[in-house]
Amino acid sequence: MRLKLIIPASLLCISAGILAFSKYGHSEPPGRYEVIMNLIGQVLKEGHYQPRPIDDAFSKEVVDKYMKTLDVEKKFFLRSDSAELAPLSTHIDDELRGEPVLFFNKSNEIIKKRVAEVAAIYPELLSKPFNFSVPETVTLDPDKLSYPATEAERREAWRKILKYRTLENLEDLKDVREKEKTKPGAVVKTDAQLEAEAREKVKKLYDRYFDRLKNKEDDNARFSYYVNAITNTMDPHTDYFPPDEKRYFEEQMAGKFYGIGAQLKEEDGRIKIVSIVPGSPAAKQGQLKANDVILKVAQGDKEPLDITGYAVEDAVKVIRGEKGTVVKLTVKSVDGTIKDIPLVRDEITTDETFAKSAIINGDHKIGYIYLPEFYNDFQDRNGHRCAEDVAKEIAKLKAEKVDGIILDLRFNGGGSLSDVVTMGGLFIPEGPIVQVRGRGNDVTTLRDRDKSVQYDGPLAIMVNEYSASASEIMAAAMQDYKRAVIIGSQSTFGKGTVQRMFSLDDFYPNKADIGGSLGAIKLTIQKFYRISGGSTQRKGVESDVVLPDPYYDVAERKDTDALAYDEIPKATYTPWMYPVDVNTLRKKSELRLESNQHFKLLQENISAVRAMDKQETYSLDEASFKAEQKKNAGMLKKYDNASESLKALNIQNLKVDLEKYGNDTMKLARNKEWLKVRTKDMYLDEAVNVMDDLIGQSLPQMQKSTAKKD
Structure with a gap:
């Protein structure tokens, strides 16, 4: 969320808090890592929306998270390393209060030693051919593994993973050989030659991997992982950015x-x-x-x-x-x-990040607005603002006399809070759009104060599991007002929190003495609530008409560190004068989906992927491996061409937009591709069907109301 927010007053005192180092009686001044840790600790404690107790239990959670970051596959550390670090596993909370950084330094020493040891193992293991006729298996899921107890166990774990990677490459090479062998002049390699080539490919892969671990992933990089293990344990959206990543993040925000x-x-x-x-x-x-x-x-x-x-x-x-x-x-x-x-x-041209509209012709004339994010150029008063741009698209669609409008917020991760409030007001008279609660539990209701309604016709909003933050505010408000039908995933992402970036340099004036800029922290400082009182956190927004999604499985509720769902009193608001009957729309859609072969194939595909995810062990003998791969490929192949047989939507640009492109061949080509993607979009296809039903439902209401007024 890119929001202009007031810095919490408690954070203004942190610069003085750095002097608290002296209370621990250290004879030497704090180093760079100690300064960063102490600042992070104070910012989390004084500024976070809902700070957890920073105690021994918190420290142990950080240790688990950080150890997984250092050794995600459990192929480096030995069980004895975990035991050696155990006495320091309750020290991190002390480090955040100014004590020396001990756990990081000790774990850093150990991981560098273990990486060097394994770096000598893998080339030797890959120097000799593997026997792919021996029946054995490998477990790839680290959650099903423990750290090796001995160096011999670790070596065996590496032998199996290298054998598996070689077998993957070998089968790819054999497939290529089969396709190429009939070509004139083709040189057909033997199985032994391909096996040697496969091992060499794997060796090059791990050469690059270990080169990175030894030469590019330095102490500062690992310290960044360490601090982020701390901030992400507070909540998933509170992050530490070292100076270079801070610059990168700011460039991203600038687009x-x-x-x-x-x-x-x-x-x-x-x-x-x-x-x-x-x-x-x-x-x-x-x-x-x-x-x-x-x-x-x-x-x-x-x-x-x-x-x-x-x-x-x-x-x-x-x-x-x-x-x-x-x-x-x-x-x-x-x-x-x-x-x-x-x-x-x-x-990348910025104009294509902006709102864009088209017309879908069929049983009715339907306007379609695509909004990739809730953008707002805060640095330029004359820059683009998504609420203003959507208002312009609505005006163009009304001029075309569309019967309804679909607003597409799929994959829209959010953005400007002020714009979502303004945008909501385009579809309703004045009224609340969202409630925001800060750390002190003070609730602010953000309202649209414009009594006019720019568009009062049938409205549908498309979402998926990646629709987050401002997208969820928009969908929730329109749902609470009964103003629109929400179409898409069972529920949206569920990010109901807002963050602000704080530069650590602002809290420590002597940064030049300890190596320059200290980086920044993106801190969770507020929480969103629907006008009906429920939070969007974890729960997201449940669609009125649910369509089966591909197997994303990425929602906020999947993260154990995410803040909890809760509720506050509802705001005072008046539902839309022509409330959408979502129950009827849902039932009609469900009947269509029962006979929709494209969604049936998609659901079969989801089931197949889930079944494959449950596989715990993988064969290392070639015959069994090929059988597994053939089975999995067969399960997924049916979905590959599911959308190809879909009847194309008749979606067209507005004439005024085509005139704007003129003879710019690049823009015309990009626009053509943009339309092409949507012509065979099974989700948009069903959204059009739902809109057709909604138009049929809404027009009699509107005509009856008009007749009464006459």
């Missing part, structure tokens, strides 16, 4: 990106998509989604490079390139399918 437009993170040794930048090449192409894993990167038609084990900054280097060139990503999608996605590199 200045270059490349394919995908924010990345490294997880379990793989590069995962965190989010797609609206308007970017990835967003326009439409196939790359949050939580997808990038397996390989190819420059045009050249040999793809396996980036498993890459650091994010290294992955970015190979994904970026010159404008207009093609980068091809091999991606494992959230639904389990693996596909190649070609993307044309381009400068």
